[in-house]
Amino acid sequence: MLRRGLVLFLFCLCAVMGAAQDLENLQIHGFATQGFLYSSHNNYLTMKSSAVSLQWTEGAISVSDVTNKLRIGIQLHMYHMGQFGGPDVRVDWASGDYKVNDYLGFRVGKIKTPLGLYNDSQDVDALFLWVLLPQAMYPNDNRDYDLSEMGGEVYGGINLGERGGRVQCRGHVGASQLDANGGYVQQLAEAGLTFPTPPGGKTYGGDLRWVTPWKEVTVGVSALSDSLDGIGPQGSVHLPASLTFAYYAQWRWNRLHLATEVWKTPIDLTLTMGPLSIPNTVDQRAWYPMVSYDVTKKLQIGNYYSHYINKAGDRSQPENYSKDWVVSSRYDFNSYMYGKVEGHFLHGTALGYYPSVNPNGLQANSDMLAMRMGFSF
Amino acid sequence: MKSRNKLRVCVLSLSLACACALVQAQDVVIIANKSLSFSQITSAQLRDIFIGARSQFADGTRAIPAVLKGGPVHEVFLRNHVQDNPDEFRVRWRKVVFTGQGAMLKEFTSESALFEYVVATPGAIGYVSRVSDPSAVRVLTVEH
Numbered sequence: 083m084l085r086r087g088l089v090l091f092l093f094c095l096c097a098v099m100g101a102a103q104d105l106e107n108l109q110i111h112g113f114a115t116q117g118f119l120y121s122s123h124n125n126y127l128t129m130k131s132s133a134v135s136l137q138w139t140e141g142a143i144s145v146s147d148v149t150n151k152l153r154i155g156i157q158l159h160m161y162h163m164g165q166f167g168g169p170d171v172r173v174d175w176a177s178g179d180y181k182v183n184d185y186l187g188f189r190v191g192k193i194k195t196p197l198g199l200y201n202d203s204q205d206v207d208a209l210f211l212w213v214l215l216p217q218a219m220y221p222n223d224n225r226d227y228d229l230s231e232m233g234g235e236v237y238g239g240i241n242l243g244e245r246g247g248r249v250q251c252r253g254h255v256g257a258s259q260l261d262a263n264g265g266y267v268q269q270l271a272e273a274g275l276t277f278p279t280p281p282g283g284k285t286y287g288g289d290l291r292w293v294t295p296w297k298e299v300t301v302g303v304s305a306l307s308d309s310l311d312g313i314g315p316q317g318s319v320h321l322p323a324s325l326t327f328a329y330y331a332q333w334r335w336n337r338l339h340l341a342t343e344v345w346k347t348p349i350d351l352t353l354t355m356g357p358l359s360i361p362n363t364v365d366q367r368a369w370y371p372m373v374s375y376d377v378t379k380k381l382q383i384g385n386y387y388s389h390y391i392n393k394a395g396d397r398s399q400p401e402n403y404s405k406d407w408v409v410s411s412r413y414d415f416n417s418y419m420y421g422k423v424e425g426h427f428l429h430g431t432a433l434g435y436y437p438s439v440n441p442n443g444l445q446a447n448s449d450m451l452a453m454r455m456g457f458s459f
Numbered sequence: 460m461k462s463r464n465k466l467r468v469c470v471l472s473l474s475l476a477c478a479c480a481l482v483q484a485q486d487v488v489i490i491a492n493k494s495l496s497f498s499q500i501t502s503a504q505l506r507d508i509f510i511g512a513r514s515q516f517a518d519g520t521r522a523i524p525a526v527l528k529g530g531p532v533h534e535v536f537l538r539n540h541v542q543d544n545p546d547e548f549r550v551r552w553r554k555v556v557f558t559g560q561g562a563m564l565k566e567f568t569s570e571s572a573l574f575e576y577v578v579a580t581p582g583a584i585g586y587v588s589r590v591s592d593p594s595a596v597r598v599l600t601v602e603h
Binding site: 109 | 512513542545553562
């Protein structure tokens with residue numbers, strides 16, 4: 083608690099001292115947030131949300147040094163959300179980036195993984211109207227694993243002229259490891275498997291998007307292949323390479339913003355415990371429509387519906403679906419500070435719930451109030 | 460008496476409308492370092508440079524965009540040439556920074572500081588409400 087307070091204090095101090103420092107080519111930026119959850123039933127994301135929870139603190143600081151074509155940077159991130167994360171500061175990304183020209187560039191190190199509209203930016207709360215992004219695609223409990231990898235990336239773009247817009251592409255290959263304090267490891271532990279080293283595997287994929295010349299309409303597709311292997315004292319986990327496809331579109335017209343995504347993720351996981359081999363097949367289908375409106379320069383409001391089903395399971399059972407109606411608002415007090423209030427109407431228990439914090443079982447439906455305050459410089 | 464009041468209201472409304480129209484029509488002057496060999500830039504190129512989609516001018520010279528931290532001149536530039544409001548513009552660049560895809564633009568608190576930076580930095584491009592010393596910079600015409 084003391085350490086969390088100290089980190090928040092340091093961030094506040096930096097903000098008060100005059101926002102981002104820019105010493106010649108050195109840039110320092112950061113953000114910090116404090117969240118609040120209150121749910122009518124069930125404890126969400128391992129927080130004691132049914133009894134009002136403030137167990138959600140995040141902060142990050144990034145340092146970059148830029149020369150003509152080379153940029154070297156690192157972003158340190160700390161998060162504490164219920165039983166996830168903790169006081170340890172971890173590397174969010176750290177990379178060397180060489181941009182040959184507008185058509186070609188390379189990035190090496192710990193890089194953000196592009197997938198859909200928001201995967202690589204999902205931990206930067208200041209960018210969004212929403213307290214929680216659609217959990218069908220961007221589950222907060224598994225964010226640390228989903229959003230970055232150790233490896234390399236090739237990126238580039240082609241301008242197609244004023245009538246053609248712009249095409250951007252990214253291709254990446256690397257390796258990633260489950261977060262020891264994240265959701266997947268907790269789920270495995272609740273299934274009876276622990277690991278001295280969190281399971282990991284190879285990952286590769288790409289993203290292709292077309293920023294059309296019509297009113298900022300962007301359409302795109304991403305693909306990501308993940309695999310996972312881990313051995314522990316009780317057994318092992320094996321996930322052969324599984325391919326996720328994400329299709330997306332977004333549109334901005336004056337004060338109105340629209341976005342939608344459709345994801346498909348087939349998973350064939352095998353857990354081995356002694357002589358037992360337990361296959362676990364999940365066919366994840368997820369989509370959402372999202373709309374937001376800038377009421378004034380400082381006030382935004384919006385609504386989305388996040389839909390998730392496991393097509394391989396019995397879809398009438400709450401553990402195989404999650405449907406979430408969300409209404410949200412955000413108020414920017416100034417360029418640095420903001421506050422958000424959000425209502426969730428959750429149906430189904432497929433996402434975000436853990437037996438260890440819900441010992442009396444789960445109710446199929448739950449309503450939730452989420453709030454978040456933050457600042458960024 | 461009543462008709463005189465009505466006339467006053469009409470004149471006042473007309474004056475206000477004219478003032479609003481003038482503010483809307485107001486534009487900024489696009490300036491660049493004198494080392495550039497051209498004096499025209501397309502509106503698409505200008506926008507691409509300031510949203511980070513392009514890092515070079517048409518002749519291959521590295522472009523270094525510079526912006527004001529806020530204020531009416533910044534707002535007019537964003538509205539007329541980037542089609543963003545200041546919040547959208549800030550979010551756009553914060554995303555670039557916090558996802559490790561780039562660095563923040565050079566920001567200045569005053570037009571004079573921005574002007575001096577453009578004068579001293581090869582490839583720099585920015586905007587001011589009016590140019591105090593036209594011989595020190597290259598004033599760019601925007602082709603629509």
